[in-house]
Amino acid sequence: MEQNNSLPPFQGLAxxxxxxxxxxxxxxxxMPYGSGLTPQPVTNTxxxxxxxxxxxxxxxxxxxxxxxxxxVTTTTLPGNTPLYTTTPxxxxxxxxxxxxxxxxxxxxxxLQNIVSTVNLGCKLDLKTIALRARNAEYxxxxxxxxIMRIREPRTxxxxxxxxxxxxxxxxxxxxxxxxxxxxxxxxxxxxxxAKFLDFKIQNMxxxxxxxxxxxxxxxxxxxxxxxxxxxxxxxGLIYRMIKPRIVLLIFVSGKVVxxxxxxxxxxxxxxxxxxxxxxxxxxxx
Amino acid sequence: MCxxxxxxxxxxxxxxxxxPKVQCPNHPDAMLVEDYRAGDxxxxxxxxxxxxxxxxxxxxxxTFTNEKAxxxxxxxxxxxxxxxNGGDLSTMISKGTGAASFDEFGNSKYQxxxxxxxxxxxxxxxxxEITTMADRINLPRNIIxxxxxxxxxxxxxxxxxxxxxxxxxSACLYIACRQEGVPRTFKEICAVxxxxxKEIGRCFKLILKALETSVDxxxxxxxxxxxxxxxxxxxxxxxxxxxxxxxxxxxDLVPGRSPISVAAAAIYMASQASAExxxxxxxxxxxxxxxxxxxxxxxxxxxRAADLFPPDFKFDTPVDKLPQL
Numbered sequence: 339m340e341q342n343n344s345l346p347p348f349q350g351l352a353x354x355x356x357x358x359x360x361x362x363x364x365x366x367x368x369m370p371y372g373s374g375l376t377p378q379p380v381t382n383t384x385x386x387x388x389x390x391x392x393x394x395x396x397x398x399x400x401x402x403x404x405x406x407x408x409x410v411t412t413t414t415l416p417g418n419t420p421l422y423t424t425t426p427x428x429x430x431x432x433x434x435x436x437x438x439x440x441x442x443x444x445x446x447x448x449l450q451n452i453v454s455t456v457n458l459g460c461k462l463d464l465k466t467i468a469l470r471a472r473n474a475e476y477x478x479x480x481x482x483x484x485i486m487r488i489r490e491p492r493t494x495x496x497x498x499x500x501x502x503x504x505x506x507x508x509x510x511x512x513x514x515x516x517x518x519x520x521x522x523x524x525x526x527x528x529x530x531x532a533k534f535l536d537f538k539i540q541n542m543x544x545x546x547x548x549x550x551x552x553x554x555x556x557x558x559x560x561x562x563x564x565x566x567x568x569x570x571x572x573x574g575l576i577y578r579m580i581k582p583r584i585v586l587l588i589f590v591s592g593k594v595v596x597x598x599x600x601x602x603x604x605x606x607x608x609x610x611x612x613x614x615x616x617x618x619x620x621x622x623x
Numbered sequence: 624m625c626x627x628x629x630x631x632x633x634x635x636x637x638x639x640x641x642x643p644k645v646q647c648p649n650h651p652d653a654m655l656v657e658d659y660r661a662g663d664x665x666x667x668x669x670x671x672x673x674x675x676x677x678x679x680x681x682x683x684x685x686t687f688t689n690e691k692a693x694x695x696x697x698x699x700x701x702x703x704x705x706x707x708n709g710g711d712l713s714t715m716i717s718k719g720t721g722a723a724s725f726d727e728f729g730n731s732k733y734q735x736x737x738x739x740x741x742x743x744x745x746x747x748x749x750x751x752e753i754t755t756m757a758d759r760i761n762l763p764r765n766i767i768x769x770x771x772x773x774x775x776x777x778x779x780x781x782x783x784x785x786x787x788x789x790x791x792x793s794a795c796l797y798i799a800c801r802q803e804g805v806p807r808t809f810k811e812i813c814a815v816x817x818x819x820x821k822e823i824g825r826c827f828k829l830i831l832k833a834l835e836t837s838v839d840x841x842x843x844x845x846x847x848x849x850x851x852x853x854x855x856x857x858x859x860x861x862x863x864x865x866x867x868x869x870x871x872x873x874x875d876l877v878p879g880r881s882p883i884s885v886a887a888a889a890i891y892m893a894s895q896a897s898a899e900x901x902x903x904x905x906x907x908x909x910x911x912x913x914x915x916x917x918x919x920x921x922x923x924x925x926x927r928a929a930d931l932f933p934p935d936f937k938f939d940t941p942v943d944k945l946p947q948l
Contacts, residue, residue, distance in 0.1 A: 551878060555840055562837045569841070569881040570809050571824045590879035623875050 443613040447544035447596055447605050451507060452514040455540055458501040458522055459533035467497065470528055486521060493517040497525065501532075511539060511602065543597040544605040548613065550592050551621040557588070561615070577612065584608035588616070645674045707750065707775055708743050749774055749788045756796055759815040760807070769799040773834070782833045786826055790818045794826035801838040806845050808883055810911035843868035843886040846910070850890055853909045856899050859937070864893035866933040871924045874931075880920050887912050888920035892928060895946055898939040918948050 464484045468476030474486045483496040493507040493514070503521060508514035515537060526532040554575045558567040567575040574595075577586040582604040587595040594612070599605045647653055647666035655664040655673055660681060664674035684696050718724070718731055726732050750771055757767045773795040777783055783791055793816040800807045813820045831837060844865050851861035868889035871877055877885050887910040894901040903914040903921075910917075924931060929942045 558840060566828060566831075567840065568824070568827075570883065573879050573881070621875065621878075 443548075443610060445546050445548065445609070445613070447546040447594070447609050449509055449542060449544045449602065449605070451541075451543040452509070452511060452539055453504065453506045453541040454508075454514045454518060454538060456503050456505065456518045456522065456537040457533075457535040458497075458503055458525060458530070459535045460501050460531050462497065462499050462501055462525065462530055464497070464499050467525065467528055471524055486524070488517060488520055488524075491517045495521045497521070511542075514539060539600060541597065542599040542602065542605060543595065544599070544609075545593065545595045546609060548592045548594060548616050550617075551590055552588060552592055552616055553619045553621050554588065554590055556619045557615070579608050579611065582607050586612055588612075592616075647671050647673050707746070707771055745788055746775065746778055749778070749792045752789055753792050753796060756793065756812075756815045760811065762796075762800070766796075766799050766803050766805075769802060770795045773798055773830070776834055777830055780833055783826065783829055786829070787818065787822075789816065790822045790826045791830065792816075793818050793823045794830050797823060797827055798830060798836075798838060801841075804845075806841050808846070808911055841882050843872060843882045843889065846883060846886050847890070850886065850906070850909050854890070854894070854901055854905065856890070856894055856901070857897075860890075860893045860897045860899060863897070863933055863936050864890045867892055867924070867931040870931045871927075874927065876927060877920055877923050880923070881912075883910055884912050884916045884920045885924075886910065887917045888924055889931075891917055891921055892924065892931070892945065896932065896936070896938050896940050896942070900940075921948060 464476055464478070467484050467486075468474045471484075471486060473488065474484050476484045481496075483498045486495045486497060487493070488495075491508050491513040493505055495506075495518070496504040503518065505514055505518045505521065508517050518537060519534060522532045522534050554567050557575060557577075558565045561577070564579065565575050565577050572587075574587040574589045577588055579586060583598060584596055584604055585598045586608060587597075594609065594616075596605045596608050599608070645655065645664060647655065647669065649671065650666055650668040653666050653668045656667050657664055662676055662678070663672045665672050683698065716733060719733060724732050753770050753774065754767055757770070770792070774792055777791055777795065793812055796816075797807065797809065797812045800812075809820045809823055812823060816823065847861055847865045847868070851864060856864075864886070868882075868886050871885055871889065872882075877888075887906050890910075891901065891903055891906050894906075903917045906912075907914040907917055925945070925947060928945055932938075932942065
C-alpha cells in the first residue's frame with residue numbers, strides 16, 4: 339500500500355544550475371554541518387520539516403533525488419506524513435544520479451515498546467483492585483503497586499495508590515493510549531471515579547537490522563566521545579547520540595536497538611543519522 | 624682535614640644582595656654535588672670538599688619494628704603526601720607522659736588524637752583501601768599512584784558523591800590498570816574488592832564520563848602472560864596462544880566474543896596441542912570465564928585450527944588429534 343503525498347513545488351528555490359524547471363518538486367537534501375551533536379559523516383535527513391526550512395546549503399546537491407516510495411507497514415503512522423515520495427520526472431529535466439552518501443537507508447526501525455504514564459485523578463485502594471480485578475497481582479512487601487495485564491493490546495500496567503499508572507508493552511502510540519484507557523475502564527468499573535488525565539508517552543524503543551556486520555572497534559575509536567564499548571560488560575556498543583537524544587545499542591551482527599525517544603520521529607531521525615556511519619564500519623570479510 | 628681557601632662570591636643581582644655562592648676555586652663553573660650524609664659539598668671535577676657542615680637531612684633516629692611503639696623518639700611525623708592531601712600541616716599533640724597528664728580515674732586528660740583532617744579522612748581511608756586491594760594482586764607502585772590520583776580527581780569533582788567510596792576506588796584501580804597498559808579484568812578486581820562487578824562497571828562508566836577520559840579497548844594479548852604463567856605454561860605455549868588469539872580475531876572467527884573468552888579458548892587450544900595439557904575448568908578458573916564459554920569460543924576457532932598455530936610450533940598432539948567438543 340503506497341501513500342503518495344505530492345508536495346507543492348517549492349517556488350522559492352532558485353535552481354542553481356539553471357537547468358531545472360521550478361515546477362518540479364526539488365528535494366534539497368539537508369547537509370547539517372556538525373555542531374558536534376549530530377554524528378558525522380554528512381547525513382541526509384529527509385524529513386519533511388527540513389525540506390520546508392528551505393536552507394540554502396553550499397553543496398550543489400540540488401538534484402532531484404529518486405526516492406523509492408515507502409511501503410507503509412501495518413502499524414499506521416498517526417500524525418506523521420511519510421518521508422519518501424517518488425519524483426514525477428519529465429523528459430526535459432536532466433537527471434544526475436544520486437550520490438550514495440545522500441541516499442536514505444531504506445530501513446525503517448520497528449517500534450517494540452512504548453512506556454506511557456497517565457493520571458487517573460483519584461486515590462485508589464490497591465487491595466480491593468487486586469482482589470476483584472482479573473489478571474492483577476499485588477505484593478506490597480515487594481512493590482507498592484498493582485501489576486495488571488490485559489491481552490489486547492498485550493500490555494502491562496503498574497497502578498499506584500496515588501492514582502498514577504504506568505503502561506508498558508504496547509507496540510504503537512495508539513495502542514498504548516488504547517491500553518491505558520482499558521485499564522482506566524477496569525479501575526472505573528471497580529467503583530473508583532477514574533479519569534484520564536495527562537496521558538504522556540515517556541519512552542519509545544525501536545529496533546532494526548542494517549543487514550551487514552559492523553566493526554565495533556573502529557566505531558568506538560572514531561566516535562569516542564559518544565560510544566562506550568566494553569565487551570566485558572555488554573557485548574554491544576552503547577552510542578549516546580546527543581541530537582536527537584537517543585541511546586543506540588549497536589551489535590556486531592548489525593542489529594540496532596534505539597531507545598529514549600519521546601516521539602516516533604526521533605527514532606527515525608537517529609537511525610538515519612547513524613546509518614551512514616555504520617556503513618562506513620561495515621566488515622569487509 | 625684543612626680546607627684550602629674557598630672563594631666566596633657575593634653576587635649582586637641588581638641592587639639586591641644574593642646569597643653567597645660557594646664554588647670550587649679550581650672549577651668555578653662546576654655544579655657542586657651535595658653529599659648529605661656527611662654534610663659536604665663536593666666538586667665533581669677535582670673531588671675537593673668545598674662546603675662543610677651543611678645540615679644533615681637524614682632521619683634523627685632509626686626506628687625498628689620490634690621496639691615498643693610508644694617509645695618512638697622521632698620528632699617528625701610521616702612523609703608529607705602533598706599531591707594527594709590538602710597539604711597536611713596541622714600540629715598534633717601527643718599523649719602525655721608523667722603523672723600530671725592523667726586524672727584521678729587513670730584516663731588521660733588531653734584526648735585530642737581523633738580529629739586529624741576530617742575533610743580528607745574519607746580520602747585517606749580510600750587510599751588505604753586502594754593500597755590493600757592493589758597489594759592483594761601485587762600491583763606496582765605506579766599503578767597505585769595513578770589510582771590515587773584518579774580517586775582524588777573524582778572525589779574533588781563530587782559528581783559521584785553518592786556512590787560508595789570503595790566502589791569508586793575499585794573502579795579507579797581498574798581504570799589505572801587499563802591506562803598503564805596492563806588491564807585487569809573486572810572479575811580480577813572483583814576478587815580483591817567487596818563491590819560487585821555490576822557496581823564497579825557502573826562506577827567505571829561514570830568516572831570516565833566525569834573525568835572526560837577514555838581508555839583503550841582490551842585485546843587478547845593483554846592477558847596472555849598473566850593467565851599462562853598462572854597456569855604454569857611454558858613460554859612457547861604462551862606465545863602460541865597469543866598468536867592463535869590474534870589470528871582468530873584477525874580472521875574474524877569469533878565476532879562479538881569477549882576478548883577474555885577468546886584468549887581462554889586460545890590458551891586451551893595451545894595447551895592441548897603441547898605437552899602441558901590444561902582442562903577447560905582450570906583455564907576457566909584462572910581466566911574467570913565459565914567452561915561452557917571456553918567451549919563455545921573453542922568450537923568457533925576449531926575448524927581453522929591448522930591456520931591459527933604459529934608456523935614454528937612444535938606439536939605434541941597434532942592438529943587433527945585436538946579435542947573436539
